[in-house]
């Protein structure tokens with residue numbers, strides 16, 4: 001039975017660590033590693049300026065600093081030999097290429113911290129009804145290999161962690177990143193208490209898409225209207241049928257029409273409406289939400305950050321902390 005949150009938190013719990021962006025990549029690398037630091041700076045500046053107009057208010061965000069995930073927890077989810085090889089730089093070159101990052105100690109440090117951050121976000125959602133991680137969503141990490149910029153699967157790990165918390169018997173992962181949540185689907189295929197739901201583009205990475213509990217595959221060039229209509233309908237049914245005690249929401253913005261790795265035709269306001277759909281539906285149903293920012297790929301990192309920031313503005317709106325949404 002989910003706890004019912006009669007009132008909103010006075011501040012929005014967000015989880016962030018500077019390590020998220022502390023990774024030196026080759027110059028032409030397409031991963032927007034700076035987006036985490038830029039998003040945090042953007043929110044701090046934007047929301048502090050906003051606050052100046054109302055001197056009676058307190059800061060709308062409460063920032064929590066995570067700790068690195070424990071390696072034994074990773075080994076309980078992934079193949080222990082894979083985790084050992086990953087951490088100690090003993091993976092074959094082909095396996096590192098599949099991940100898409102060159103090995104470095106920084107890479108391992110940020111990965112462990114980021115997974116710890118998603119776990120912390122779940123705990124905050126359990127306590128406050130909402131928690132937002134300014135990282136996370138590494139859904140292409142499988143049992144014994146990583147792929148598509150994902151080394152370990154923070155979503156699967158956090159879903160299992162959620163089941164250890166009081167009153168949480170069923171978790172639903174709502175994965176709205178434009179890419180299919182293949183690693184999450186395979187890692188959790190045998191867990192009846194975790195419902196995996198992926199809405200994604202049918203012709204995009206990964207080529208092989210193992211079954212989630214619920215898959216909504218939409219064609220390339222799907223419009224805002226079609227996306228929201230299809231997703232909203234399935235979300236409503238899925239929540240009604242499974243009645244999860246907590247939702248883990250991957251709010252990837254690579255569904256946007258200008259994303260460089262996505263093929264949908266969803267506009268900026270459409271991304272906002274999708275976030276609003278998930279957060280407001282869960283809020284009304286009394287279901288806590290732990291959200292991660294997920295994927296998003298634009299050469300212009302500031303435009304990308306503006307899209308990710310919408311998730312925080314939506315949460316502030318939905319939870320009645322601050323009406324701050326501006327497109």
Ligand SMILES: [Zn+2]
Pocket residue numbers: 177178179252254295296
């Ligand atoms: Zn993605």
